[in-house]
Amino acid sequence: GPMDELVARSRLHTILMILLREALRPAPSAEAEASDYGARRRREIMTRARAYLEAHYRECVSLDDIADALSISPYYLSHVFSEESDFSLFEYLTSLRMAKAQDLLTQGGANISQVARAVGYESPNYFTKVFRKRFGAPPTRFAARA
8 A cells, every 4th residue: 555655665765875874984994994903903912911921920020021922022012011001011010919919918828038939029128118119018017917
């Protein structure tokens, strides 16, 4: 009937409008595609750098070691990490180490020297200095509160 014909034309009109809109939509520019690739690449570098640090925080880690493991230049790694986060690669490593140290001290059973070495610090004195700066108290007092 006439009503069915009107509904069919309306639907056909809607489909044609959608197709026309898609046909007239500008294709993504090469710049936009390159920007998307660059953002994905930086996120991938961040993820891989964090994974490396999670696996190696107990060791003496240098920027060159991390960059070599990720097959990128140390400068580019440092630049990407600082650009993608609000802190440097080594600030992240320090935060990671301090969180692990806090866990170890809370668990008890280890002295300060053992905790320092377990989280990648050769010098217990330097570890204590970094810990105090981070938490506002020496690790001995923190362990006593736990």
